[in-house]
Amino acid sequence: MATALKFAQPEERVSNFVSRTHKMLINGKWVEALSGKTFPTYNPATGEVLARVAEGDKADIDLAVKAARAAFETGPWSKLTASERGRLIWKIADLIEENLEEFAELETLDNGKPLKVARAADVPLAVDLFRYMAGWTTKIEGNTIPLSVPYTPGAKYLAYTLREPVGVVGQIIPWNFPLLMAAWKLGPALATGCTVVLKPAEQTPLSCLRLGELIQQAGIPDGVVNIVPGYGETAGAALAAHPGVDKIAFTGSTEVGKIILQAAAGNLKKVSLELGGKSPNVVLGDVDLDAAIAGSASAIFFNHGQCCCAGSRLYVENGIFDKVVEGVAARAEKIKVGSGMEASTDMGPLVSEEQLNRVCSYLESGLSEGAKAVTGGARQGDKGYFVKPTVLVNTNEKMKVVREEIFGPVVTVIPFKDTEDLVTQANNSVYGLAAGIWTRDIQKAHRLATQLRAGTVWINCYNIFDAALPFGGYKQSGWGREMGHDALEMYTEVKAVCAAL
Ligand code: ADP
Secondary structure (H helix, E strand, O other), X not given: XXXXXXXXXXXXXXXXXXXXXXXXXXXXEEEXXXXXXXXXXEEOOOOEEEEEEEOOOHHHHHHHHHHHHHHHHOOHHHHXXXXXXXXXXXXHHXXXXXXXXXXHHHHHHHHOOOHHHHHHHHHHHHHHHHHHHHHHHHHOOOOEOOOOOOOOOOOOEEEEEEEEEOOEEEEEOOOOOHHHHHHHHHHHHHHHOOEEEEEOOOOOOHHHHHHHHHHHHHOOOOOOEEEOOOOHHHHHHHHHHOOOOOEEEEEOOHHHHHHHHHHHHHHOOEEEEEOOOOOEEEEOOOOOHHHHHHHHHHHHHHHHHOOOOXXXXXXXXXXXXXXXXXXXXXXXXXXXEEOOOOOOOOEOOOOOHHHHHHHHHHHHHHHHOOOEEEEOOOEOOOXXXXXXOEEEEOOOOOOHHHHOOXXXXXXXXXXXXXXXXXXXXXXXXXXXXXEEEEOOOHHHHHHHHHHOOOOEEEEOOOOOOOOOOOEOOEEOOEEOOEOOOHHHHOOEEEEEEEEEO
């Protein structure tokens, strides 16, 4: 498990893009921040500054919202047919696909994830999402509704509903899948005919800015997609509070989700939130052990555990507890941790120093309260933000490592005696984003799926995402759904039209 700090070189066009001082996209123009300020984005494998980016704040957000409003009300976008809109969105997908390698390298440099993961997951999923949403543009339909108005006997009406775009949408996204989160947000907004001000995470703005160039190249009219990089407390807060924004869509921590909700109250803008999780992943005694062990390791260690749906609480039935702990720990030890640019790397650095400190402080807190690290339990090396894949046992429900989202490669393995005990423990969380079930008993699996309070339940698999499958949380994991046709509801208003005949 040597840390590979040697840094394979990115393609020349990627280095050229990265080395620019990056501007923001407002009303079809690449502009500096009105304040003239820039902020650094870091390479998490080395801790060194990767690029400088225009630092948007309230004033830039205001300009971007005005541009989005004009594009929504009177711009060419508002006059396109649904089919024309669909073709433009499809074009964005084609352009991302043509530049797949460039996007994958940008994600690895800025976020730290292994290049092979960005190539296989982040970029193709973003392409697929845009294609899926392109197909919806011509299928956003209302209903005709038979009326029986009791106080107008004998009268006849034609009544129907229209689904109309909600308007100007503010979108605030996280750093764990920078391009993909932008796609999840932009796809349904564009499909429904909205216009957007998007704020990427300050840790990972680069792929989003490159996407902005391709959005222009695809022919999306000026002002429809505005991209304003900057910090959460300034640019993000200004977007969430802006009276000219009709809806805010946020993905990030539950803590910030609550702040967004309060900021949105000023003009009662619509809100959708995709927040944190502490997802239970359940292994029943009858299971195919090899598949369950491999799947449970991947459920937590994929993307370094920096997934809101990471299977971070692994519940194992009593009789097979030791075997599963041993198996998952053995897999953790085989994970090659190093720079994401190296072909052999399985797990890169965490995204930032802040995240490294956060994960390490959770580890210290768990260990000091009596948890035992079967493997891992600490930082790896002293350069870059690497953490050893960690398996904790001897935990209890009061510990922070069991209750709170760590957002790192740390799993707590917890025994249970029967299904009733399991359901009580698994549902004992403020979160309800995802859950996993591993068993050969189909009946038990589907019964458990109804008992677990989570927005997604994976049976004998984990982290399976598809543009058609809705994703979102119960309880404090969020409001509304991303992807699937459910996402479109969050971006449309329903208008009832009633005509006397
Ligand atoms: P994390 O703690 O994992 O970085 P956050 O929830 O803080 O997750 O960040 C997710 C996104 O929310 C980022 O784009 C960030 O800039 C933004 N953000 C952070 N704080 C605020 C805030 N007070 N208002 C609006 N956006 C914010």
